[in-house]
Structure formats: structure tokens, C-alpha cells
Amino acid sequence: MISFLITIVVFLLMECVTWLTHKYVMHGFMWYFHADHHQPKYNHVFERNDIFFVIFAIPSIILFYFGVEGGMNELFFIGLGITLYGFCYFMIHDVLIHQRFKWFKNTKNKYLIGLRKAHKVHHKHLGKQDGECFGMLFVPFKYYKI
Template sequence: MQILLYIVVTILTFTIMELVTWLTHKYVMHGFLWYLHEDHHQPKYPHVFEKNDAFFVIFAIPSIILFYFGIHPNLNVLFFIGLGILLYGIAYFLIHDVLIHQRFKWFKNTKNKFLLGLRKAHKVHHKHLGKEEGECFGMLFVPKKYHEQYKK
């Protein structure tokens, strides 16, 4: 029964991370930490890394801390909260950096309608080069209209 609890906690944490991401993206990245996120909104940033990549470290820290306290002194629920955050981070990397921004050319020619909808929503987000007037701050759960245009 405890394994079922750990699975539910991991999935629930993964799901909640989408809300955390949306809030962080809208109010932190497009707010007081815009100076770290701004280069991400500039066309053809000339470096391999962006200042925006610092957010990977910022989001990894709670996961690492939860892993540590989730195994000391014994395995506990904190480990699985950290696991949910880690799995979301992996999904974020694959969707955001690989699929959407093509930093790696792994899913360049996808025909998957769901993934195309995610890509479209993010491109709409990036049409704004400044921190104001943004839209589509989420990553996995975007407005339905972006998926519907690929159903035909």
C-alpha cells in the first residue's frame, strides 16, 4: 500500500509542477528575475547557454534537497516529491529545449498533434520580446485552441 502512496505522490507532484512553472514563469521570470529570462526571448541568442538556463539549477535545488531528506534516515515521502520534480524537469527539458526550441534536433519533424500544439503555444508566448503582455506561460497544459488547429 505504501508503494501506491509513493506513486500517487510522485504523479501529483509532477502535475503540481505545471502550476508552479506557470506561476514562476509569469510572476518571477517575467517579473523580478526578468534579467535572467530576457535573453531567452531574443531571437537567435548567439551562445550555447542562456542566462535563462540558471532556472534549471534553481528548480533542481529543491529536488536535490528533497532527495537528501527523503532517504535520511530512511526512505520517506520527501524522496518521491523530489522524484516528481525531477521527472517534471526532464519533461520540461525534452518539451521546451528539445521539441520547442530545437536546441537538440531530436524531435525536429514530429507530426504528433499534441506536441505541435505545445510548440505553437510556446511560439505565441515568444512573439512578445518584452516581459509584459505575455501569454501561454505553461508548458504541458496549454489552451485547447492550440491543439485544435492540428486535428484536421
């Protein structure tokens, strides 16, 4: 039971980590990597922004490694919470919103439509300043209104 709670709490905390990282790192000193994500699309499979998937995977890999050493411990479930969040982020951000994979093109789900609206507002700013809606899975309620 405690392992499930650790996983869920870490998953939820990752939204805060994502918001802070997106606002102060990706729109801050690592803007070079994130900038192409805010620019008009070119026909490339990868963006420089994709480096963040690798950067964010490293803590999970380390936690999994030390979490199975000598039997399953809390570190494994912390890594699992981070990984599950990363999977959801990928599905929402890259699949649903940016349609990098054409799996879920038409949805009528109010929550998913709200996420799309909030992210569209985030992308109306092409530069690193004046951004808004830095989270991914939890956005202001005003975006859920039709």
C-alpha cells in the same frame, strides 16, 4: 502505491508552479535572467535563462537528500515528481520547441504541435509584459486544432 501517487500529484502540481513562476518571477523580478530567452538568438551554447534549471533543481536535490535519510520517505517522492517534471520540461521546451538539441525535428503528434504553437505565441512578446501561455505541458485547447 502512496509513493507513486505522491510522485504523480507533485508532477501535476509542478505545472501550476511553473505557470506562476514563469509569469510572476521570470517575467517579473528575475526578467534579467529570462530576457535573453525572448530575444533573437545568438550563437551561444548557454543563455542566462539556463540559471533557472539550476534554481529549480535545488529543491529536488534537498528533497532527495532528506528523503533517503533513515530510509525512503515522502520527501524522496516529492523530489522525484519535481525531477520528472523538470526532465519533461527540458524535453519539451529545449529539445522539441527550441531545438537546442536536434533530436525530434519533425513530429505529427497533435499534442506536441499544440505545445509548439502555444509557445510560439508566448514568444511573440519580446518584453516581459503582455505575455500569454506561461505553462508548458498543459496549454489551452485552441492550440491543438489544426
